[in-house]
Amino acid sequence: MSSKITRKKGQSGRAVGVQCVQCGKMVPRDKAVEKRKSVLPLDRRLRELLKKQGAYLSSGRSIVYYCVSCAKHRKYV
Secondary structure (H helix, E strand, O other): OOOOOOOOOOOOOOOOEEEOOOOOOEEEOOOOEEEEEEEOOOOHHHHHHHHHOOOOOOOEEEEEEEOHHHHHHOOOO
8 A cells, every 4th residue: 555645856845754664765755655554562462361351452553664666675566
């Protein structure tokens, strides 16, 4: 699920840089490929124990950025 935002280099100033998760390269945010991941803060055993007791566990979402070469290598693009 890469972002569908096209790069508008001529219409804006300098884009904010983000760091690629794979290789650490700094990439302009409008050029980077973003992936949304769900993050579960607890380990598996503790989650199962809490679910058995009836607790509601919400999962957070985080956004990670890849440079174009790493996104191609991982076949996200």
